[in-house]
Amino acid sequence: MPTASRVRENLNPHHIARQQFDSALPYLEDITDLKGMSEWLFEPERIVKLTLPVVMDDGGVRVFRGYRVLHNTARGPGKGGIRFLPDVNEDEVKALATWMTWKCAVVDVPFGGAKGGVDCDVTTMSSAERRRVTRRFISSLGDDIGPHTDIPAPDMYTDAQTMAWVFDTYHMMHPHENNLGVVTGKPLDLGGISGRNTATAQGLAYVLERLLELGEVPGVTGIKGSRVSVQGFGNVGRYSAFILRDMGASIVAVSDVAGGAADPNGLNLEEVEAHFKKTGSVLGAPGTHPLDAKGPLGVKCDILIPAALESQITLKNVDRVKAKVVIEGANGPTTPGADRVLADKGIVVVPDILANAGGVAVSYFEWIRNLENALQVELAEINQRLRTQMRDATKTVLATYHDLRNHVPAYQTRWRKATRDTQPLTPPDLRIAATATAVGRCWKARAERGIWP
Known part of the structure; x- marks a missing residue:
């Protein structure tokens, strides 16, 4: 490995996500129609870019940029947080949405990946200004989010209060419906679930x-x-x-x-x-x-x-x-x-x-509770379900890792025949094993569903 001082890395997060994806591709069980399927599985399904004018406390108008990326819905509706950060950008949100797809798949939660962001600095904003930014963002997204299409959650510098505003805004635009499932990470009084913060x-x-x-x-x-x-x-x-x-x-x-x-x-x-x-x-x-x-x-x-x-x-x-x-x-x-x-x-x-997939696992529990209008679940039960799910996912990834390590020459030979690429494969590690597990599950779902029309 060259010394750090001689290497310049591309730190663009979407580029990094692509590198991780490409490193895992040779280790998938099925690489039929590799070029078309791999492009379909990596590229986002939808990218929404928004201009968000907001009246600030001083009466002036500031314009923010908002993003919502729906990456992949092969295994279920989109799922992913909303972050409020000054430098958030499209490539960052695309990468985060991509990782959400894989995260949901690796712990076998029936969601796809999504992510959102607004380029604001909440540390300099009042609660009223944060509320107005949130409501403007959600109202501008309109039907690009929904309980069965794309379900936000908290992320950096957003919290349960922010999610309450997300729910209320969406509900005002869709009255007379059960809209609790449009967002997770809500306060307990609004359909949230015990243990989501932790x-x-x-x-x-x-x-x-x-x-x-x-x-x-x-x-x-x-x-x-x-x-x-x-x-x-x-x-x-x-x-x-x-x-x-x-x-x-x-x-x-x-x-x-x-x-x-x-x-x-x-x-x-x-x-x-x-x-x-x-x-x-x-x-x-x-x-x-x-x-x-x-x-x-x-x-x-x-x-x-x-x-x-x-x-x-x-x-x-x-x-x-x-x-x-x-x-x-x-x-x-x-x-x-x-x-x-x-x-x-x-x-x-x-x-x-x-x-860090525990957050989306418990979000899934909250979403199910909301769709069914069910009673609150005790924290001990939530943690037991979470423990089982995370331990099972860990065991699966480790089993995949050891299997890949034991069969690298076979994967190398198959890859060369399929692609004519003579470069040695990246040696498998836990990231490659987890990504191969996740992408393989998405690949299988896509193949089983087919292409419509």
Whole structure:
């Protein structure tokens, strides 16, 4: 592998998603009609771009850009969050929608993939301004979302309150119908479900627990007694830290956009969280060593959880990683180049489409409850269902991984005959195994449904 200083990576997330897709294609069970089917499975079904004029609190008008991408509906209606970020763009949303398709398929949830975003900075906006942006976005989308077509959810800088506005806006435009299923991640009083806030982190913990039980990470036999470093102190990062701490791990570092806090003897998470709530950052929490925002990536630990943004572990900093396993709480945090370096160093990477799929699994439970107008489900039951689903998905991906590793020459020969490509295949890892599992399920659904008309 060339040194990081000599390599320039393309960090465009849609380009990265394409690389991951192409690396997995040779390992699919069925590559009949490869060119047409692969293009159909990768390209989005629909891209909606919107101009959103909004009246701000000062009476002036600001124009925002909104995006909603429906990637693939082979296995069910689109599903994916809405993020409010200043730099969100079409390629980012396309990549996230693509990963959502694979995420739903790998945990066998009958959804397709979708994603949305608005280029706004909510940290500078009032609640009334956020509400008006949300309502303008949803009203402009119109029937491009719906309980049986495309179902949003929370994402970065959106929450249950935002989803309440999504539901109410859609309901005002579609009166006299049961519209609860148009969005998940809602408040409990509006058809939400217990455990949705913690579902992504809880699912990550179940995947990690199963992985370690099966002996897949040399030198780490269980969560109890392990040392964990977390980049990101939002919903996923914060809850992951608390959940794993409660399972017996020691959390040695955390960070947010402003900086980080570390303690090799283990952080007092309650004190760190109190400092975060008081100051807006974990940086400077009492009794901790300061880090920069990416500092946890280089902390010596057993388990590293990148739970911030895309492309955080790259060829420029991958050599800093000292963990034995990287489990991705964020979407797309590790570049393909960094993946190969980590693999060469013997560091296991648990891919995002498996590791952080707990959120969409519990969203599915909420959606079913809404369609049936059913009563609330107890948190213990939700977590048990989630645990079963995530452990089963982990077992499936691991079985695929070991099967691929044992038959690389056969896949290589088949690929050369089908494509005349003589380049060696990318050695299978857990990301390739998870992607091949997911894409294979979508491929099968597409083939069984056929092309209409």
